[in-house]
Amino acid sequence: MIPNRKKYLKQQAQNGQKIMGVLPALYPRELLWAFDILPAEIWDPPGDILRANAHLQATICPIVKRGLEFILKESASVNAGYLFPHTCDSLQNLATQVKDLIGTSQPVYTFYNPKAQFNKTTRRYYLDLLQDFQTTLETKFGPLNRAKLMAACELGSKIDIRWLTLQNARRADQLELTNPEYFQLVRAGEYLKPEDYLTLLNQVEVQAGPVHQSNRRLLLSGILPPHEETLSFLDELSVTIVADDLLSGSRRFPITQLDTPVDPFEYLTDRHFLLPPCSTRASNLKERIHHLQKMISESQVHGVLFNIIKFCEPELFDHRFLVKTLKQNRVPLLSLETELLPGISGQDRTRIEAFIEMLDEQVSG
Amino acid sequence: MADNCFAGVDVGSLSTDVVIINASGKCLAEVVIATGLNGGETAQKAFDQSLNQAGLAQEQIKAVTATGYGRASVAFATGKTTEISCHGVGAHHLFPNTGTVIDIGGQDSKVIQVDERGRMLDFTMNDKCAAGTGRFLEVMAHRLELGLNELSDPLNIKGETVQISSTCTVFAESEVISLLAKQTPREQIVNGLQRSIVNRIWSMVTSIGIHGEVTLTGGVANNQGLVLVLEEKLGKKLNVPENPQTVGALGAAHIALRGYHK
Known part of the structure; x- marks a missing residue:
């Protein structure tokens, strides 16, 4: 809960x-x-x-x-x-x-x-x-x-490690969570005390095998996940978001596990530079596309859903290039634009449904 | 009398269209009526009319696919598919070499890329403003005190033109009011409006790219002036169906047929 x-x-x-x-x-x-x-x-x-x-x-x-x-x-x-x-x-x-x-x-x-x-x-x-x-x-x-800082780094490290485990489990479809539940879990870290957040993450059960019947798997990219109604709509369509490239999600967690903290400031610096490529850190576009392609391949997704916040300059600068390159590489994708309003518009429902129809046709050959 | 027939019901923002085909894909009925306040009731009414037209009883319709923004309201449908897929399938059925479909509907417009089998490869859809849609033309026709047929007259686009905003219907209407106040000839304004709507569509076309033959669907394809401007921009002829308004319903009927045989 x-x-x-x-x-x-x-x-x-x-x-x-x-x-x-x-x-x-x-x-x-x-x-x-x-x-x-x-x-x-x-x-x-x-x-x-x-x-x-x-x-x-x-x-x-x-x-x-x-x-x-x-x-x-x-x-x-x-x-x-x-x-x-x-x-x-x-x-x-x-x-x-x-x-x-x-x-x-x-x-x-x-x-x-x-x-x-x-x-x-x-x-x-x-x-x-x-x-x-x-x-x-x-x-x-x-x-x-300094001792408190050291303890905080150790706690942060435990959260990162647990998070990495859960991300991998999501990719392997081993988390019995709907799309809204998964992103509620991700976003709880925005306000919970670290010890409470770690407890919450530890309570999430990792199943032995795949839990969703659907074979529709998407990668979500952008700043924030879409509104919960959109996430629920994806559930209705038997779509599971199995990986994310969100600034509010995986872009804030190191790509790989860091060594146990020894010097706190050195540790925090290493951690910062081990974060995935991101538009807001002015990461190299080639690195971003390489990272996305790697996620697409490792997560075995059928397509990418970009949730673009209106007027988000850093993300929009990269988006055009990412879309062009992914399309060249024949990765199906859909871009939604949001003003962070509640609900889901009829047009977005149609876009998402059409995208899924397109994926289904491509999968069925 | 056909035994196995299939129907497509397209509940759009302006019209509700029904197409009935037989198992060979032959069109047996085609009905277009205005969408009222209740999409479900309108769909039933249009469906009943189409059964009448085809001389069929409801039990002879083996599958019905609903599409359009009101697709969820069609209670008698056996399946539903987005209008984006349906326009792709419908256009491909009518013009098998179609690679790109431009659908200009009442409240939105779409550009759809399809492969040689009519399967959707990519699409884009506008919705932020009525600019680039049938509604835009209705608003402008009303402001210019013209019927849609008069607005569509290809003669209007032969002469001089004026530049009109392609990003917002409300601002475009204000521009039209200013132009009328300056006593700009109505033909020039119409010419400018047609180019404005095409410019709006063009930005979507370029984002998807042009592949193969281009087929124009949706009620706005009846606008001959717009077809000419779009062909001028494309540098080639467009495929324009005889009944562009029912291409979505036709595609839906074919999807119903395919689904039944799967």
């Missing part, structure tokens, strides 16, 4: 837990845990966008708009500030707007992820970034306890 996000965070805040609202997507969660801060990620809070539109252009993506709307509501659950990782220009600009122009009762922190390929310089940069972030947090939350 996955705890409800709102209720869980409210309860945690009432228990005196420090909670930091974290905008997408990549940040050293272990460092926050070591300061006894619970990161509560803000990706797509529900509700109408009312006040945020007054501060943002019409062509800004709904994640940024919803994030600002949430901040403007001054949620009581967020009591330790907001963290803006450098994910895209829009989120970086939002940090500036919130900090310098709009204002909030909470402190605003930034974390400028490197936007370059791995090399000695970027590695050094990331290590320095961690040190700077530690110093910033210490001014507000007191000195860092």
Whole structure:
């Protein structure tokens, strides 16, 4: 049973837990845990966008708009500030707007992820970034306890390892979870305390053999999974999403298992550079396509579903190339565009059904 | 009288179309009526009319495939398939060398790539705006106080033209109002509108690519002016079915036939 996000965070805040609202997507969660801060990620809070539109252009993506709307509501659950990782220009600009122009009762922190390929310089940069972030947090939350950081890294490592196991089990169709249930599990890590999340992941049973009768297997790519209604609709069509290339999913977990942490900062740096290629880290396009092709082949999927968030610049820059290359390689794919509204439109139902009909025809020959 | 017959029912946003074929694929009935408020009732009405037209009793229809946006509302259907697949199959049946199908329907438009057996290989579909759809033409015809037949007159596209937005029906209508206010000749506006709708479709065509012969389906294929503009853009002749509006229903009937024999 996955705890409800709102209720869980409210309860945690009432228990005196420090909670930091974290905008997408990549940040050293272990460092926050070591300061006894619970990161509560803000990706797509529900509700109408009312006040945020007054501060943002019409062509800004709904994640940024919803994030600002949430901040403007001054949620009581967020009591330790907001963290803006450098994910895209829009989120970086939002940090500036919130900090310098709009204002909030909470402190605003930034974390400028490197936007370059791995090399000695970027590695050094990331290590320095961690040190700077530690110093910033210490001014507000007191000195860092190195033992706590070490324990946080070990806990994070256990989550990563368990996650890798579950991902492999999903690929092998050994998880008795519907599409919505699977992504609820993935996304519970956005707000649960690490020990609670690890317990939840450990409760998921890995079956001995395949559990779904369907032979329709898809890979999902994008920033966020589609709305639950769309995921349920895929279940209705006997489609299982067996692998994901989502920023809110597998792109936040290292490709391979890391060694047991020895030096926490070295460990966090290694972890960052072992994440799969991603548009928001300005990864090389060839690396991205290679990674996707590898996932397609290893997961034995019949096609790829891209869930593209409207006006998401980093993802849209890559999307065109990915689509072109995958089509050249005869990989069936479907792109859906979403504004993060609830439900599923009739047109999207038709698109998905037609895509499945196309896959079925190709499979049946 | 045929014993084993098959029906396709296409419940679209503007019209509901029924086609009945026999086991050899011969068309026995073809009915088009306006889709009312209740898609299910309209489908039943159109189906009854088609049975009448073909002189068949309902039990002689061995399988019915429903398609179109209202496909789920057809209670008597034995199966349902998207209109995207149905237009591909229908177009391939009428023109076996079809590689690309352009379907311009009432509320959306699609470009479908099919292989030599009529199987769908790729598709794209617009829906964000009525621009590039039959509804766009209806709105504009109303604004210009023209019937759809007058709007379709190929003579309109021979002369001068004006540029009109191809991204939004509402903005395009505002542009038409401004042009009328400037006393721009109506033929020029119609010419501009036809090119606008084709430009909208063209962006979808280029995203899929043109393969083999191109077949135009959907009610808008009756618009001769638009066909000329599209042919000009393609640089080749289009296949235009005699009854482009019923190609989806025809494809659905063939899918019902195939399914029955599987």
